[in-house]
Amino acid sequence: MTKWFAKKLTEISKFDNYMIPEKAVDGLKLDANENLVLDKKFIYHLALQALKDIDFRQYPIKEFEELYLQLAKYTKMDKKYLAIGNGSDQIIELILSIIGKNQRATVFTPTFSYFINRCQLHGMLVDEVPLKTYDNVRYNKEFLKSARRSGLVYICSPNNPMGSQFERKLLLEMINTLQDKLVLIDEAYVEFADYSLISDVLNYDNVILLRTLSKAFGLAGARVGYLISNSRIADLFRSSIQSPYPLSIMSVKIASLMLSHFDYVNETVQLIKYERNRIIDRLARIKDIRVFKSQANFIFIECYDNYRKILKELKKERISVRALGNIDGYKGCIRVTIGTYEMNKKFLKSIENVFY
Numbered sequence: 001m002t003k004w005f006a007k008k009l010t011e012i013s014k015f016d017n018y019m020i021p022e023k024a025v026d027g028l029k030l031d032a033n034e035n036l037v038l039d040k041k042f043i044y045h046l047a048l049q050a051l052k053d054i055d056f057r058q059y060p061i062k063e064f065e066e067l068y069l070q071l072a073k074y075t076k077m078d079k080k081y082l083a084i085g086n087g088s089d090q091i092i093e094l095i096l097s098i099i100g101k102n103q104r105a106t107v108f109t110p111t112f113s114y115f116i117n118r119c120q121l122h123g124m125l126v127d128e129v130p131l132k133t134y135d136n137v138r139y140n141k142e143f144l145k146s147a148r149r150s151g152l153v154y155i156c157s158p159n160n161p162m163g164s165q166f167e168r169k170l171l172l173e174m175i176n177t178l179q180d181k182l183v184l185i186d187e188a189y190v191e192f193a194d195y196s197l198i199s200d201v202l203n204y205d206n207v208i209l210l211r212t213l214s215k216a217f218g219l220a221g222a223r224v225g226y227l228i229s230n231s232r233i234a235d236l237f238r239s240s241i242q243s244p245y246p247l248s249i250m251s252v253k254i255a256s257l258m259l260s261h262f263d264y265v266n267e268t269v270q271l272i273k274y275e276r277n278r279i280i281d282r283l284a285r286i287k288d289i290r291v292f293k294s295q296a297n298f299i300f301i302e303c304y305d306n307y308r309k310i311l312k313e314l315k316k317e318r319i320s321v322r323a324l325g326n327i328d329g330y331k332g333c334i335r336v337t338i339g340t341y342e343m344n345k346k347f348l349k350s351i352e353n354v355f356y
Helices: 003-013 040-053 061-075 087-099 113-121 141-147 168-176 231-241 249-259 262-283 304-316 341-355
Strands: 082-085 105-109 126-130 152-156 182-186 207-212 225-228 298-302 322-327 330-337
Touching: 040 249, 061 082, 061 249, 082 087, 082 231, 087 113, 087 182, 087 207, 087 225, 087 231, 105 113, 105 141, 113 126, 126 141, 141 168, 168 182, 225 231, 262 298, 262 341, 304 330, 304 341
Parallel strands: 105 126, 105 152, 152 182, 182 207
Antiparallel strands: 082 225, 207 225, 298 330, 322 330
16 A cells, blocks of 8 residues: 555544444434434335336436426525535535635534534634534624634534524624635524525525435435525536536435425424424423523433433433533533424433433
């Protein structure tokens, strides 16, 4: 093996990895923020319909055209402002590797760890500014000070893993002071939130909204994402940056079908929001943990010294959550996905068994 290659492999091996479960969960899976309220049979029937309509021998040309039309209808944005990717992860990857190369990035932490991991992989410096307030909604001057030294800024709205969202006015104030930076606003969980910046994005020539069908639309396995930006950025992404056929014909078709059933998707979103508030109210009664308000389909809980006991009880009940531990000044943290009423009932019972 050549020296430069061996050296490069050693460098890469030292980077933090974005952790995925090592094996399938045998029990209640509340660790990945999937929409488990959506009826599995409903998606199964959509998949059968998709299979009847597509031809695997052909490239998905007309299917992509259909998906752009459905996304335009859903977002109420002309398709010239849209670009599709193999999940929003792949869009992030392409932006970092092609546009962001040799740039410095500023992020709030905790945040979507994949973004930081990929920055490191591409040799980008990342300035991590901790979120210091309880609900993470206050203006953070330290963040802006860092952002002014960077070429790229990344903000989750709502935040992952904490679930909070800056007040719209404050977020726009930050963007307005960063008009010479590339600003990525990750709206992966926006269907569960109070607002989106979709009506504001065309006012800027440096802002990209990142979206996905993996969360609210229940298509995590299909890997469908998209961006919303001004026509110049979107066109350049489609024509020069993105590969010609980044999604399989099956994924493209089922995404179009799911978008055409948004009324049903929205019913599940409203149920999740109701359950989210119910769980927060219930957990807030427990004095020895701290539960954070959320604008997403998950809840962030600081468990302090009860962290190990809670994980042990959840494991006994075969409930999988995202175990975060000590993260950016928060102690003994877990993130739990909001599921169906029965799923949430089982989760709440397990937590309360630790304390009562």
